[in-house]
Structure formats: structure tokens, C-alpha cells
Amino acid sequence: MKLNRRKFIKRLVIAIASVEAFFLVRHGITKKTAVINKESLVFVGEESKFFKNNTYPFLSDQFYLKRFDDGGFMAFSVKCTHLGCVVNINTKTGGFNCPCHASRFDSYGNVLSAPAARPLDIFPIVVKGKELYVNTQKAIIRQSFDQKQITYV
Numbered sequence: 001m002k003l004n005r006r007k008f009i010k011r012l013v014i015a016i017a018s019v020e021a022f023f024l025v026r027h028g029i030t031k032k033t034a035v036i037n038k039e040s041l042v043f044v045g046e047e048s049k050f051f052k053n054n055t056y057p058f059l060s061d062q063f064y065l066k067r068f069d070d071g072g073f074m075a076f077s078v079k080c081t082h083l084g085c086v087v088n089i090n091t092k093t094g095g096f097n098c099p100c101h102a103s104r105f106d107s108y109g110n111v112l113s114a115p116a117a118r119p120l121d122i123f124p125i126v127v128k129g130k131e132l133y134v135n136t137q138k139a140i141i142r143q144s145f146d147q148k149q150i151t152y153v
């Protein structure tokens, strides 16, 4: 009987410790995820701040925000899809040029000249009222441009 009570208490302690560990881990992960989500949405400004047919650099957050003639927006990764150099804005064409190995991209990020083999990655744009946010945690790797990739306010 004494042995059974010891076993019972031992199992009870293990069960309580397991439940506590579960909640500690779960709470810790939830808290961390919330922080990551908060950091990943970059506020870029109100829609009216951005002129049509212009590209705006957000280099510290690793993207260019482009507004097209029709008012739509796209957020392009600054990293060339060849080897990751930072591409520059081509002010004449509205596209992007890579200074490392001369890849060129059009205004939608499509490859105009190799060695890059696929379009610039893009980031989702989140619209809250008239405010624009870019989710820099979710780079979208593309094979081609699609009209659905443009965000409208």
C-alpha cells in the first residue's frame, strides 16, 4: 500500500510538471509570435502620400514600394534573384537594375536580362483604412507577374 501511494504521488508530480511545462511553452510561443507579427508589418504611410508612377525606397526594411499609373501598389524585395545584391531603381524605365552582374528588371519586377532567372520577390501589402503596411516576413517567390499581385486601396 505504501508503495502505491509513492507511485501515485510521483505520477501526480510528473503530471503537474507536464501541465505547467505545456502552458509555459505555449504561452512563450504565443508571446513570441505576437512580437514577430508586430515587427513584420512595416507601416509605410497613408495612400495619398505616394504619387503615381513612382518608386519609394525603404532600404532599411529591404523593399521598394512602387505605385503604378492606375494607383495600384507593389512592394518589391531589394534583393536580386541572381545572387542577392541590392538592385537599384532605374529612373528612366521605372524598373530595377542590379549593379553586380547587370540583370535588369521591368517595373513589375520581371527579368529583362539575365543572369537573374526569375522576377524580384514581392511582399504582401496590408491596407488598413487609408494606411499601407508591408509584411516583410512573407516574401513571395514568383515565376511571373500576375495582375493579382497589385494591391489597390
Ligand code: FES
Pocket: 080, 081, 082, 083, 084, 085, 098, 099, 100, 101, 102, 103, 114, 115, 116
Ligand atoms: S546578383 Fe544581381 S545579377 Fe548577379
